Amino acid sequence: MKIFRLIILILHLGILFLLLGSLLNAYVPPRIFPWFNLLSLGFPILMIVYILMTVFWIFSWKKRAFVFMLVGLIFINPVKRIINFSSDKKEKAAIKIVSFNVKGGIMGKEEIGKYLKSQEADVILLQEGRGGDFPYLEEYKRVNFSGVGTILTQHKVLNTKELDFPEKSEIPPAVQADIEIKGKVYRFIDVYLHPFKFEREMVTLNGNSDANEQKMKDIVKRLIPTFKIHQKQIELIKNAVESSPYPVILAGDFNSVPNSYEYYHLSSGLEDAFLSAGKGSATSFHDYKFPIRIDYIFSSPSVKAVSYVVDRSVSFSDHYPVISEFSSDSK
Known part of the structure; x- marks a missing residue:
């Protein structure tokens, strides 16, 4: 013993x-x-x-x-950051945000458009929209440069910008828009970090030990270069956050799990809406059996999250929509 x-x-x-x-x-x-x-x-x-x-x-x-x-x-x-049980918030919600990787709408543009319309959100941040138009959202102003990140809003858009490097990366990691809501201006940054491009069969292990060993080696070979690409992309995004004259709401598909380098550095100076107002599991990607959180909403400390929901009632993508409400900027 x-x-x-x-x-x-x-x-x-x-x-x-x-x-x-x-x-x-x-x-x-x-x-x-x-x-x-x-x-x-x-x-x-x-x-x-x-x-x-x-x-x-x-x-x-x-x-x-x-x-x-x-x-x-x-x-x-x-x-x-993975499982949380926050208390109910007493502050009144003033801004509603939906962040959703729609996977190009290949699982149903009609359904996605109807769902997003029903949310009556102030700002919708889509990833992998691929430049497509979604039904029922015609009245929304649209910020879309590359077709990967798309920001939709019914409010006044003051400035827009695609965050990319001078040499142009394969996929620009973010788009931003300064939007005026109820007399106050906020900078929204829609993030889509470089994907790992895994397919389910690439990460599914079977009874063949040699094949499994090779799969693990292939996974690591793909992960490490992507981590390094993320580091460069994060520096670009953080500059947009730190130079903003307005409160920031940063959201999207980070292709990174909690407690990763990406999480720590993109959340630096910001608050995780799930930590502030979320309850239960934050799992947002459901294509694999293993629970994974890779979708986030962060905000400046002056913009307080009063609710945070991962809507698992819909299955229009391999991601679930992430919905958060915020009180107005306290400054």
Whole structure:
């Protein structure tokens, strides 16, 4: 039994160091050491194993259980970025936002258009719209440069811009629009970071160990270069946020999980609407069996989220729509 407990202890410490490694994404960029960003992908599994091992020590009546429990408190916020239970907000909603990767509308433009119209949102931010027009949204003003990111609104649009590099990237990572709503101006940035371009069969493991090993190698080969592309794109987007004379609402498909380098640096100086007002699971991508959150809505601290919903009642895409309401700018 002592040998078994020693093995569990070594494994538990190993899991702890891996979890701590995922927190280093806040400081270490992928160009220097991309492997920390890989840990963010496995964070939910690592955290579950960590909790189960802590429970084992509790039932074993070992004092080390309290040590692991105390250290585990470090991961409360990282866990809340995936599963959260915030209190109801008393502030009155003034702005409603919908962010939705519509996958080019290939699963039904009619249904998507009708759904978006029914939301009566002030601003709709679409990703992978591919330049298509959606029925029922004719009265919305449209900001669309590349066909990837699209901003729709019925309010006054003051300025628009496509965020891209001088040499032009394959997919521009964002579009922005300064929009006046009820006498106040906000900068909306619709984000679509470089995709990993995975198909379901590429990440589905089977009983063939050699094939699975090759799949894992292929996955890593695709992940690491994309992490590095994301770092460059994030620098561009952060400049648009930091130079904004208006409060910012940043939303879209980040193609990145919570606790990743992308999450830490795009949320820097902003508030995660899910952390502020979300309840339950934040999972927004449902094409794989593994629960994944890659769609987000962030805002300047002066714009407070009063609600946050991942609408799982619709299946017009491999993403669920993310809907958030905000109180008006307090400044």
